[in-house]
Amino acid sequence: MAENDLLRQLESFERDSLAALEKITDEADLTKWRVANLGKSSFVMQVFSKLGEAPKEDRPKIGQAANQVRERLETALAEKTEFLNRKSLEQKLTQERLDISLPGRQPRKGRLHPANQNMREILAVLSGMGFEIFRSPEIETDEYNFELLNIPAYHPARDMWDTFYTTDPGVLLRTHTSPGQIHAMRTFAPEPIRVALPGMCFRYEQVSARSEVQFNQIELLAVGKHITFGDLKGTLQDFAHRMFGENVRTRFRPSYFPFTEPSAEMDVECFLCGGKGCSMCKNSGWLEILGCGMVHPTVLKNGGYDPEIYTGYAAGLGPERITILRHNVEDIRYFWGNDIRFLEQF
């Protein structure tokens, strides 16, 4: 083939190729174009493979021209590829836009533990009645938990509280909130006081559906100059009415606690059966909710009050006992079992 013919053919090949490339709009056609125009059997590549057949003196010129054509086509191909990529990206960005107006997934909300819900309810009622909330330590000394509450080491009443002792002599986990009485009295004496002492208590006990090794208590304490057993009864009855309803009946039974004299326990009419008798109240019609009494003179003295001048009343109630009664929970151990299926019901 004559040199000039070949050069002209290369030129028109390049023109046709570029014109074809111009029209391409998708990737599949681009691949076909590359095979046809830059592949082994494309015209420009054929020129290379047949270079040996051309006259020797023409070869450099033809080779150089073919090289330039190939380079320009490759550049054009690279530009086109980039152009198509960008275009398809733009298309995706407009078509596949995230619809941010869709509502997101709701995170699961936590809630207050039923024991805390109940605790807050009871404390709200008590503070409405003028009781101040007073907190005292969960780790106590034998002195505060027992001695100062008129329970000396030799006294058989100690058997009422199975105790977790620590390896520190005389240090224990409080078995009731009553030691808070001493802390409160020693904080406020000789001022009159009216406090509610909430918090966790611990007992080294056989665990059952009605008792756990840990539980909350709320202690009530009022100390002043003219406080009588009538104040105790009236206040606790008012509390029962605020908690369980205006018309609920209450009754007091004589009892014994070393730190009160006289001592009593208060029952409320069973709110499930209205006093008729059912499985919750064991057919008695009554539910025991607290222990109470007039503060023992020795305890008043230990707290810094002169028992000749001051009197007081105290009470201790188990809020979880009230919760299981209100919600008909059959096992008190659910409270600290960490089973979300139980906790979610409240």
Ligand code: DAH
């Ligand atoms: N501390 C007693 C207990 O855990 C409950 C109690 C009874 C508290 C009578 C009192 C009270 O303040 O007067 O068994």
